[in-house]
Amino acid sequence: MSSHWHDLLDRALEGEPLSEAEARALAAALADPARRQEAAAAVCFEGQLRQRLAGRQADALAHSRERLLAKATLRAKAHAIQRRPARRGRGLRWAAAAAVLLGALYAAHGVWQASRGRAHSLIATGAFRLGDGDTLRTGSAALSRGQRIVAEAGGAELALGGYCRVALDPNAQAVVRGQPRHEAIELQRGRAISRIDPGRGRFTLLTPIGSIEVKGTEFLTSVEYPESQKGERDMGTLKKSAVVTVMVVTGMVACHFGDVAVLGPGMSQVFAGGDAERPTLPPELKGFKGILVGTITSKVTREFLLKIDKVAATWPQSTARHPEQAVGKTIEVVVPENRMLEKHLETLKSLRQGDQIIVEAFDIQGFRLSVMELLRKAETEGGEGERDKPARSEGEGEGEGEGHARVKKVEPVREGEGEGHHREKRIAPEGEGEGEGHARVKKVEPVRESEGEGHARVKKVEAESGRLRELEGWVKATPDRDCAGILKVVERKETDEGVREKVTVYRILKEADGAKLVDEANGRRVRLVGEATPGEDGIEPGLVVKRYRVLDAPDQPKRDKRSGEGEGGWREKKVRTEGEGDGGWREKKTAPEGDGERREKKVAPDGEGERREKPVRRDGDDEAFWREKKVARDGERRDEPKPETRTEAAGPATADDVAGFRGMIEGVVVGKGEGVLVLRADKVTRVWQSNTARNPEGLAGKLLTVSVNRDGLPPALAEALGTVRAGDRVAAGIAHQEGKVVRLVEVLRKIQGE
């Protein structure tokens, strides 16, 4: 232990993850005052060593400080935009002003150093284009009034009248205006730092929404368009969406933006064009968290305007009450500045105005939605009754209510699936398949295998009582060793009373031999049914498509068989049979090694030997196939061998089970998703006085969907929640919330050593 804890300390400070046992060992070591003193001395010595050897790292420090200034500015700007109706003439935070002031000084210093000695009438230097069609110029060029200059990488600088110097940031656009002794530029886009020598003449900086007049000063101006297309030149158009930031370094400026605001040294202000209505977040989307389908009406680098066509999903933690009422409205959506979300920028870049997209978006900022994990172009699909009409097979019915098989999508088939090429997928006819309806995979998105947060989208359609129910699911890859992913399924049901949605989170156990996935929650089974190799079917190289299928009807939880956790009898390697692609997966035991050629033995249901053979699907025999499959699966259900170590699998708790329950349970975390925890209750350890459940002990053995709203949780509970992982054994205080959902209310602690 003597040197071990040093190593642990070193690793912890280095940023390497420690196992729980190691973290405990480190904490225990540091609990000893003598050791902590020793550790502090060692850490301190290392700090001194670093300070002595690292030098000042002036560049890195300066760049880091600049980034802070930029963040402060952007934040202030975002706040100003958020408070738009009242923000005209309102000052920015002093902090942002001070921060930007320093930044401006820093930038200005470089500008003056470079520009010293040039005082011709109208001259541009640096890298720039004069007008759109002009070639890139470097060096210097004479300007004429009315000429437009676009600064390129490295920026450009204008010297006007011998007393005005304007440094343009890269991509800034300006038009030279004014006259001798009253110089002016029209800043159309981007950032400019202006310095005017006093007593030599006047200078006006025009922006789309107003002007800034100075007589001797230095100030920074930026013009941005959060919601318009780059390339607009007409000031009238630009005026509608411009946001202008003015920051004064020295002297005084008069800002004419409707009212006149005079800014002194160190002051800054954000002005916004008020002529056009900026889309605000509709009240029905306040607190929204979910998936939207919509059409892009305009976009800039990170932001775009979205006309909502459909609310595809609403997550449980969403607090928006009637998001569907926002359909038809236009909202602003932003891709947040987050390393994990940078991938969306490329997607956004490839999208065009008029494109229909699917986006997972949360209301975080209050005035617009932020893109989360999903942003992609929507497939061109018609309505439910119209999709892929030309591809319908012969003999099928006309409407979904009639329960006929319909061709939904052509998908690549996994190798070994019986057919080595694309084939048509069908929706099971109503009444066929299992139970009330058979969920089928309709569409899948690529999974980025290389990313920890890759996910696949699973979309299914179920036939139910003459209506179509659309299901969408997300399989989120997790670094969890025992978990293949978290599948979120949103069931969207159209009823006479409107659209009803239900979100279920499943934990998918690791597939055995890449073959089988078993869902823990609700007893429903999902199954990997296909995986396309890169380059197929238009899939980008480097991506892998996985297709999943939910096997059991939603209202008929599968209770008789589970695989993965706790199934001691399933140690054998599982392999696939031919033609498994449509649901008839069977487990086989591989022959022992050294047995010559590999023999496969099917686990046949007792007394069902004649049903061992899985039907192999052929083109053109869909109806027969489905019937055959139904029989085969029924056989499986009845007669599959039970796991040796379990006599009863956990099933989901029903609304009746949890109604009125308030108390403590002990159990195992089966899955953890955003705002949701799935627990398998092993026992009820305490029933509180306020409990009204008739049979609280009946929760034992049930799967509980626990709603966990972090915002409302006490800090200690939120922290505990952060450390809980799937597979942990925990004690939790829960109370019935609604339906079959309970919420975490009081205690959540891990139970060690079990």
Add this chain to the structure above:
Amino acid sequence: MDRHYEGAWRYARFLTRGAPEAEDIVHEAFLIAFDRLEEGREFTGDPGAWLRGTVRNLVKTWWREHQKLTQDAADRLALLAEEADDALSRAASRELHAALDHCLGTLSPEDRDLVARRYEHGLRVTQIAEQLSRNAATVRVQLFRIRQALKRCVEGQLAGELAP
């Protein structure tokens, strides 16, 4: 801001061993400070100490979330960081620098190279291990021994100078 930025930045980098998140952490601390000032709450004590304390708390959260450290372990580390901060904030004496320079000069070329990679160039242990085609644990142990030797040497130097 200028006066305190460098201290907070170095402290964040020190606590995170130069992890890329250090910058985000120190920025977050400053933004919190800006908010505080905007709300009219002045710093009663040393703003630099307040900033470093905020950095420490943010790093503690980072330890917990990024490294999955338990609350207890993160608390212990934060306490350690606080003690180290106190010691670090006391300006290093000229004697200490001289002693350090002397002791660095006694290192073997290989050890000196390792120290340079780690502390002059700010490389992480894993990066050094990769560059030298060695095991990270081996590099870590080597660095630990070098530090121990340097510390003993510096203490000896300082004791010698202080001796009558």
